[in-house]
Amino acid sequence: MKKNLSKYDDEIDLTEIIKTFWDDKVKILLIIFISILIGVSLNGRDQVSFEGFLEIKEGRNSEFDVFYSVGRFLDDYNYESFPNVGYDSDSNKKIDNNFYNIDSKKSLEEFIKLFLKYDQLISVLEKIPSIKNEISKLSKSDQQIKLFEYAQFFTVEYNSQEKPQTYKLKFKWHNSNEVREILAQTLKFLQKDYTNIILDDLERITEIKKNFSIQRNLARIKYLKEQALIAKELGIIESNTIGVSDDKKKIINLYPSGSLNSNVDYYLRGSKLINKEISLIKNRKYGEYTQIFDEINNLRNIAEINWVEYNMFLLKINPVKHSSNILKISIILGIIFAFFYSIISTTQKNKKKRFDKKKTN
Numbered sequence: 001m002k003k004n005l006s007k008y009d010d011e012i013d014l015t016e017i018i019k020t021f022w023d024d025k026v027k028i029l030l031i032i033f034i035s036i037l038i039g040v041s042l043n044g045r046d047q048v049s050f051e052g053f054l055e056i057k058e059g060r061n062s063e064f065d066v067f068y069s070v071g072r073f074l075d076d077y078n079y080e081s082f083p084n085v086g087y088d089s090d091s092n093k094k095i096d097n098n099f100y101n102i103d104s105k106k107s108l109e110e111f112i113k114l115f116l117k118y119d120q121l122i123s124v125l126e127k128i129p130s131i132k133n134e135i136s137k138l139s140k141s142d143q144q145i146k147l148f149e150y151a152q153f154f155t156v157e158y159n160s161q162e163k164p165q166t167y168k169l170k171f172k173w174h175n176s177n178e179v180r181e182i183l184a185q186t187l188k189f190l191q192k193d194y195t196n197i198i199l200d201d202l203e204r205i206t207e208i209k210k211n212f213s214i215q216r217n218l219a220r221i222k223y224l225k226e227q228a229l230i231a232k233e234l235g236i237i238e239s240n241t242i243g244v245s246d247d248k249k250k251i252i253n254l255y256p257s258g259s260l261n262s263n264v265d266y267y268l269r270g271s272k273l274i275n276k277e278i279s280l281i282k283n284r285k286y287g288e289y290t291q292i293f294d295e296i297n298n299l300r301n302i303a304e305i306n307w308v309e310y311n312m313f314l315l316k317i318n319p320v321k322h323s324s325n326i327l328k329i330s331i332i333l334g335i336i337f338a339f340f341y342s343i344i345s346t347t348q349k350n351k352k353k354r355f356d357k358k359k360t361n
Helices: 002-009 014-024 026-045 061-076 104-115 119-125 127-135 140-151 176-234 246-254 271-282 287-299 323-361
Strands: 050-058 083-088 094-098 154-158 164-171 317-319
Touching: 026 061, 050 104, 050 176, 061 104, 061 176, 061 287, 104 119, 104 154, 104 164, 104 176, 119 140, 119 176, 127 140, 176 271, 176 287, 176 317
Parallel strands: none
Antiparallel strands: 050 164, 050 317, 083 094, 154 164
């Protein structure tokens, strides 16, 4: 009979579990409360609470008037037949190396391409306090991976049916105030970045044209020196058209500066005139290019150019309903942990009772 009693002493009575629940209710509620807090934290971190979009449209062409004089120079001042047409080595397509026209449609397309590189967006994201704190313990490479994952919440949608051309910058984010600040800063930086890209391109094209002009002039000097030497050997000091046919006289008058491709006997102008032309070319200062470089440099200091048009006050932000599975799971786990705690606590109490009973006996 005692053996049977001993056997049932090891079993846990449901009444005892309920009693333990009541006696340890503060601890059990604390376990459940902590599990709920963990669930809320995880749910808030992973859950995207808002989505929306911002329309990006073509800017006004009048914004680009500041580039007019530089553009006209690079378009019109085609010194010594600058080769304006070439081929793209990547696509093998014919391209125009001349000054590309700055217009609203092209600016919008290039601006969107620049945004989708995500460089500026990531630079803004890494300064957001919540994200900065989250990635602070990660390695540099893992930080970049995490930032790029966040950048994927921002996408671009294009509707070809809309006129004028319009893009929708769409996003999903967990904080409406943060997303407004992120977009405002990113777009502001992109405006400045695109301005620098355009000005760098203008400087590059101007430098190429200047170097081309210098090379053409060096070739011209070489040709003139040969003609001056011929004139000197023949004793032609001053311009002399005696013995020259009427047709050649007309050519000389039509092309007073000569041409590398003409068949004119340029030495007939005389060594004195040819040497003077050589001296003028050597002393050329290329002031027209200096003026353009100065103008491009001044453009870097002007107020921000609005390459695209958008209005942050028209930013659409809509709350998104999400299932709270993480929160539900955490509550269930909290209850399970509390239940097991009660069983363990009850078992421990039973063992203590038996131990005390044996000690008394």
